[in-house]
Amino acid sequence: MIIVTGASGFIGFYLVNQLFDDGFDVLAVDNSGDKEFKYFRKRGIPFVKLDITKAEEFKKLPQKGIDTVVNLACLQPANVREEDFDPRNYVSVNIMGMVNLLEYVRQNKIDRIIHTI
Numbered sequence: 001m002i003i004v005t006g007a008s009g010f011i012g013f014y015l016v017n018q019l020f021d022d023g024f025d026v027l028a029v030d031n032s033g034d035k036e037f038k039y040f041r042k043r044g045i046p047f048v049k050l051d052i053t054k055a056e057e058f059k060k061l062p063q064k065g066i067d068t069v070v071n072l073a074c075l076q077p078a079n080v081r082e083e084d085f086d087p088r089n090y091v092s093v094n095i096m097g098m099v100n101l102l103e104y105v106r107q108n109k110i111d112r113i114i115h116t117i
Contacts (some may be wrong), residue, residue: 001025001065005052007040008032015070019037022043030073052097058067058104066110066116071101074117107111 002019006012007028019026028040028047040047050057052073075093105113
């Protein structure tokens with residue numbers, strides 16, 4: 001199985017769909033809402049709503065059978081209005097979220113992780 005975090009973002013959305021179309025067992029993961037969940041469900045793609053900044057939420061993910069994790073989950077300046085800008089949010093999502101994801105990968109002995117933001 002390939003887990004893709006940030007599955008509802010621009011690149012994640014297309015990656016999940018392409019992997020699924022190519023016959024891979026893929027799990028879409030994002031903190032987005034019902035619209036994305038309904039889309040992935042309609043296509044038959046499993047979806048887990050998860051906030052990567054909360055380590056306890058990783059219990060929602062499978063513990064076995066994972067070949068690769070692709071981390072596209074991030075907070076980018078282009079996605080935030082100037083009045084909502086707070087650098088602590090970037091640290092929380094982009095750094096601590098990655099730490100939580102790496103811990104999940106380590107605990108579950110996953111051999112491959114691809115990370116980009």
